[in-house]
Amino acid sequence: MSEDKNAESGDWHKGKPLNEALLKHFIEEDSVVRAYVRAVTRGHRETDDVIQDVWRVACMKISEYDPNRPFRSWVMGITRLQLLKWRQNLARSREVLAPDVIDLLADTAETHCEELDMRSHYLRDCLKLLPVHSRVVMQMKYFRDMKIEEIAMGVKKTTAAVEMILVRARRSLRACIEGKLQAEGGATV
């Protein structure tokens, strides 16, 4: 807590400017951080909230970052602390993972960071290969946050048909990613 106060009063804008190189670092680490946070928090909304806090703190503390150290470890350290803070706020109201497991997941995420990066990259490639109608339905569900019933009305199909499209699209995306990883000689699930 006091660390955060220091960061907030530390005037990030007076420190090292967020130049293009640092912005690129942020992007490069986004998928690993996102996977780690999602694995701990579970909900989409909570994932977004924690990630926003991570980047906010990272922006504020950027002047403390030593460019001779790996950026990933630095950001993962911040993420770990933000998740522990999130856990502290929620621990009484719901089941959340223990701090040592949160740490273990951070280590695993760092170990498999390249694989996670590749998977994110392939996901984008694979999305392009989906039939147009599947992509439209997925956009409605995951980008526009529409309910299945609303999507069904929009695309003039039954809710069961929409659910099936989503299931098949996800399955096909997963298979496509695994296929690309295998082709590259990477690890698959």
Next chain:
Amino acid sequence: MKEFSESDLMTYLNDRMEPADVHEFEEALRRDPLLRRKLLVLANFEAELPVALKDEAAVKCDSKKPSARPVMRLVMRIMLPLAAAAGLVLALRLILPQTKPAVHGSLAVAPVIELPVVGHLVELNGDVRISEGHSANSIVVVSSGTVVHAGATIALATNAAACFAFMDGSLLRLYQGTVLVLKQTATGASVELQRGAVDASIRPQPANHMLVMHTSFLYAEIVGTEFRLMADSKSAWLGVRKGEVRVTREADGKKVSLADGNYAAVAPNWPFMRMNARVCPLWKSVCQKAAGTPYP
């Protein structure tokens, strides 16, 4: 010891796992690195899918220049935290006694600070210029993917059209002859439409942060919605496609709440009240004149 299948992992990630099972799952995670990896792989897929689809949707706006995509990703992923950090700095500035808030008509606008970036242009047709300072030298003809900083003025020629993407994926479609200024305040982003027409598709805004769009005659506080705003030297018109917008008349502070299919205008000889766009044909003709297209 229970083996956890992929379906169990999905149950956990969807927050549907029974509390007792969470303890067992936690124990399994503690001792099994392979299970941890599987969980992270699935979490990666679940977390990246909406982001990738959002990127796709935003890139669709730029159908002619797909090369803008990396810039899009950069902006979408970085701007939210930057905005949050800048908001914090602004909040600190606001509480300093020497800082006087600027006042725009009846709307008190927080002091404006130049942020690195508020978004970028993702689709351009025709002559579009950005002015980021006060001198004539700062006016630049822009191309798709151009990053726009807070305080910038975007001006479209009469034959031009453009699409502007905010940091959170919210989109503004700008029509011919539009001139607008993008700002960032302590309470969120602000768009000043000086003239022209804008279709807005605004993502739900974080609590206590709302997008404010204003003209000389009215301003609208937006929490997350789709609407069109049009302005000229004598009037301003706002119509809602989806969601709700609270519109305030600058002259006297009178407020009107608009929902799907409603519009309101501040114009000579025109009452400032909620109107139904389908019933009142004038909305259609104003849209046609300002944007060249009907709405919705």
